[in-house]
Amino acid sequence: MAEVKLKKKVTLRKKQEQADFTFDGKLKIKLIWKKMKEDEDLDLDLCLFFKKKDGSVGGVFSNEYRDKKSDLGSLDKFPYILHMGDEEADGSKDEALEQINVASLDEIDEAYACIVNYTAADKELDVTYAQASARIEIQSDSGDYLEVLADSPDEGPVYCVCSIKNNGGTYALKNESQVMDLSRAFEDIPGFALICN
Numbered sequence: 001m002a003e004v005k006l007k008k009k010v011t012l013r014k015k016q017e018q019a020d021f022t023f024d025g026k027l028k029i030k031l032i033w034k035k036m037k038e039d040e041d042l043d044l045d046l047c048l049f050f051k052k053k054d055g056s057v058g059g060v061f062s063n064e065y066r067d068k069k070s071d072l073g074s075l076d077k078f079p080y081i082l083h084m085g086d087e088e089a090d091g092s093k094d095e096a097l098e099q100i101n102v103a104s105l106d107e108i109d110e111a112y113a114c115i116v117n118y119t120a121a122d123k124e125l126d127v128t129y130a131q132a133s134a135r136i137e138i139q140s141d142s143g144d145y146l147e148v149l150a151d152s153p154d155e156g157p158v159y160c161v162c163s164i165k166n167n168g169g170t171y172a173l174k175n176e177s178q179v180m181d182l183s184r185a186f187e188d189i190p191g192f193a194l195i196c197n
Contacts, residue, residue: 009145010147011149012146018175020167021138021144021170022170023142026103027139028101029099029100029101029113030046030097031115032096032097032134033133033135034132034133035096042117044132045086046098046099046100046114047061047083047113047116047192048061050191051109052109053166057190058194059195060072060073061116063086065194065195066195071083071194073100075101075103079108080105081102081105082100083098105166106166109165111163112162114189115136115150115159121158127157128155128179130151134150135148138164146173152177152179154179155179156181157181158182159178159180160177161176162176
């Protein structure tokens, strides 16, 4: 019997560091963060914004931003990406989790995994992500297990954690590590304008 080994988890720690991965119809993108005390108001949202190969933009995010169920996406039709909802999925007793599933990125040139601290954005609070010990984990059906930490000490309600570049069937995950205010996110992240007034 052949010896079988799991691929090891790769953590992209430095800004602009990247790693290649593949998948064949099943990719999980997870936002995991440390649960806060009950008196601390922390509402983190995982969003995936993208630019298509034809130049148009879009995104998959909580339907609570615009009260449209279609904002969650779909696995059966474009964008072939589904946000599993704003309700925290089952994590550990100490960690919270939100998840996006991806069936295909064939039509997408580049996607951006972002965290929005909704409370901080809505109330214009100066916050950092460092205390949340947040991270984005990407698991492919090809066995790739990649992680990008979201622990910048910079202040801002939006954290562009990483990008996924479509290189014709293989994908490059890059650590973007950019914390920004809403106006910069509106200008710099393709599709972010969809959740803004």
